[in-house]
Amino acid sequence: MSTKLWGGRFTKTTDEMINEFQASIGFDKRMYHEDIAGSIAHASMLAKCGIISDEDCAAIVGGLKDILAQIEKGTFSFDVALEDIHMNIEKRLTDAIGEAGGRLHTARSRNDQVALDTHMYVRKQVVEVEKLILDMQRALVETAQKYGDVIMPGYTHLQRAQPILFAHHLLAYFAMLSRDYARFAGVYERADIMPLGAGALAGTTFPIDREFVARQLNFAHIYGNSLDAVSDRDYIMEFLSAASILMVHLSRLSEETVLWCSREFSFIELDDAHCTGSSMMPQKKNPDVSELVRGKTGRVIGHLMAMLTTVKGLPLAYNKDLQEDKEGVFDAIDTVKFSLAVYAQILRGMKVRADVMKKAVTEDFSNATDLADYLVRKGMPFRQAHAVSGQAVHYCIEQHKWLEDLTMDEFKTLSPLFAEDIRDAIRPETCVKNRNSLGGTSYEQVARQLEAAAALMESEQKITAQQEEKQIDVK
């Protein structure tokens, strides 16, 4: 005879290796709080609907709270033979309170139970991710403000292109993170739907009240189709997709960090506390954190691919394959949270070498577009101005000069339209100041971006605070 909660129809005990293979307790125990909160709501609903007695409900709730305390104290021992967090808790409850414990699972299946727990867990973790995105956004804004008028070369093809404000560069990452925030807020909305009451797949014969459970657990919506409720993993795929895109953004920033702190660039210096040395080469100071964030991005993208692949061939409704949803999303949650937290630190500890960045702008031709634009303002068609500016660059390369070194005579030979004011027109500060089109790099446009960023962070903060209030805390 099997001793399992489902052991009735079995004549043999489960093989040891099979037990171990199919158990999820090793990783789903992190949903213990959600499982207990969900069971308390379910038991309360059963009592309210007259399906179990108030005494049984009170015994169940008391027993579950004891179990919660044991888990939090670290005295609860998890058993692999009991497969998962749901049966570990239910079995312990029944051992402790007897028959009443056996009534808890009325009108419920582990299929809707695990879906409920995972929805609650993901919903809660999205709030944590949002908070960390916000802090990273704050770190970007602080750094942009701290180095408000530092000019650097902007790049295309990793070739110096046009002078930009360093703040403008950082605010591009702010914009990416704003979209990440919005994506996670969307994940929250899609995770905010209550599956319990779907039973194993088809609903239940008992007169349950799903609205009551949804209210108890602060869910905004209830699944309208029981098959969908137990087999939907869209919100997990969406979490992983939002997480992958976020990691791609952090990875691009990491790549730039690695480049910028190389001796070749020397644009920034990372805090000693944020770097590591080499066991052999005494001079080394390596940007490991950035490299790791870049490296971990592949892992998170891998979890997304794994989940999409797991679900793509599944017939409705529940299949055990779906147990594979957890490790990936849990690891993605941990990775994204850790990466955001360390990166905010990296930014706050980073020193910017304004002198080196300036040199990279002045000892270069990144003001060649401005030279052409100058001629256009004097009446020359842009295509012709582009050619003249190109000739000026070619001439300078041959003469080992920069554009600002050209004499007035040399300028006049290139085009009679040049006058004294060309000198000011190609200074890096002027190049930056003049790119005052909406969203451009000018001081004015960057100041506007900073204002918009402050307003956006305020509204993000409000959304996150409202979501945080909805999280369930079993006392």
Ligand code: ARG
């Ligand atoms: N541990 C399982 C999971 O994570 C719970 C659901 C099991 N349901 C079942 N019918 N075997 O998916």
